[in-house]
Amino acid sequence: MxxxxxxxxxxxxxxxxxxxxxxxxxxxxxxxxxxxxxxxxxxxxxxxxxxxxxxxxxxxxxxxxxxxxxxxxxxxxxxxxxxxxxxxxxxxxxxxxxxxxxxxxxxxxxxxxxxxxxxxxxxxxxxxxxxxxxxxxxxxxxxxxxxxxxxxxxxxxxxxxxxxxxxxxLGQPRPAAWADIRPVLEEEAAYLASGASAQDARALEALYTYRPAEPAPLLERGLAWGHRASVQLGLDTRRELETLAQQAGVNWAEWLLALLAHDWWLETGEAEPLTGLAMMNRMGTPAAGVPLMRMNMLPLPTPAPAILDPADLGHAARQIRATLQELRPHARFRYEELWQRLGQRRLFGLEVNIIPFTLPLDFGPEVQASVQSLISGPTEDLAWTLSAAPGQTLNVVLEGHPALYSPEDVQARLSRLEQWLSSRRT
Incomplete structure (x- = not known):
């Protein structure tokens, strides 16, 4: 190589x-x-x-x-x-x-x-x-x-x-040097030249075998910065969410994916939509410690429970968990390349970005620090971002394409999720 x-x-x-x-x-x-x-x-x-x-x-x-x-x-x-x-x-x-x-x-x-x-x-x-x-x-x-x-x-x-x-x-040691970007590029070149890339493509293309081909909406209206609404859910809600997920044998993110699939079904009627799940593709690779662009989107079948019942949500969440475990090894294949291979068809509707790496910032004992995402790039339809550190509140951001959703629409969708989660608190 x-x-x-x-x-x-x-x-x-x-x-x-x-x-x-x-x-x-x-x-x-x-x-x-x-x-x-x-x-x-x-x-x-x-x-x-x-x-x-x-x-x-x-x-x-x-x-x-x-x-x-x-x-x-x-x-x-x-x-x-x-x-x-x-x-x-x-x-x-x-x-x-x-x-x-x-x-x-x-x-x-x-x-x-x-x-x-x-x-x-x-x-x-x-x-x-x-x-x-x-x-x-x-x-x-x-x-x-x-x-x-x-x-x-x-x-x-x-x-x-x-x-x-x-x-x-504070006189603390300076951080170690950044990892070099070159091993990241070498690893990518090796992946593209290997049979693994073609195998990943086939596994993802199989998801669309029996699905009707629809033109990608971006071909007509393009990608755009969405109207945005956000909420910070308290620790009590976060703990209740984790309890419900644990009872179902999944983690809180998988449980929320089932809930968001239900929300999508209420609006679109899609009983088993493909959700675009953001994948950071970093851990265990040379990119783990390098600031660059690496994120990908994985089309994930997300069965939508028709009733907001913990048992139904738990069943759907377990299906999502099993499917994600099956598809995760193929998450390196670029979704843009998949889009081209499938004739520029619609790959997914809902987009979800789950951020588990939100850690508190330590600028010393006398300084309080916070970070706010203002623009996360354009969206095609509807995009949820869920971020939380262990033991912290859950931050939820919703963005909707301005050609499809008004600011009031986006706020209403977010409020519906917040109200349902709050109603589950014991």
């Missing part, structure tokens, strides 16, 4: 991960034959870090500079190489200082998020910060093109920034 270890500044760049390559295709479909058509909204993401308490601003910005110094893959130029393939050149951009904002209207903030990234000149990220005016609170806004980073990658960045800050303010 030819490796990438010998690449230098004179070499023609590195290939993208497969996930990043498809994101490039959605931004610039002329670059790849048969690429995804762009929707009305770009493949941008953004998260906001808020620090309060005894924040040492000088140490924060020093930690931030160190963070970006150590991330050449996020200071990279992405463009077509001399061979016609999309490549990226690491570390071609200097470390950028965040913009300081004194105030920003909602319209100006939306424009900031929507402004295209100049990928070919090396703009993969943008940053801004502001304070509360009276001191004690610092807000840092990070925007990243989706080809450069997924949700797990964001989590790695925030944990690293906290560790750099503690090293400066």
């Amino acid at each position: 030819a490796g990438f270890a010998g690449m230098t500044a004179l070499d023609p760049g590195l290939p993208l991960t497969q996930a990043a390559l498809w994101q490039w295709s959605s931004q610039a479909p002329v670059a790849l034959s048969g690429g995804l058509e762009p929707g009305p909204d770009p493949a941008h993401t953004a998260e906001q870090l808020t620090l309060s308490g005894a924040v040492d601003e000088a140490a924060f910005f020093q930690a931030l500079e160190q963070l970006w110094t150590d991330l050449p893959q996020l200071r990279a130029r992405v463009a077509l190489g001399a061979d016609g393939q999309v490549r990226h050149w690491l570390g071609t951009q200097p470390v950028q200082q965040p913009e300081r904002w004194e105030g920003r209207s909602p319209a100006a903030l939306k424009a900031w998020h929507r402004r295209p990234y100049e990928l070919e000149t090396g703009e993969l990220t943008r940053q801004a910060y502001w304070t509360d005016g009276g001191g004690g609170q610092l807000n840092y806004l990070l925007g990243v093109h989706h080809l450069a980073l997924d949700g797990y990658g964001y989590a790695l960045l925030w944990q690293r920034l906290a560790a750099e800050y503690r090293a400066l303010t």
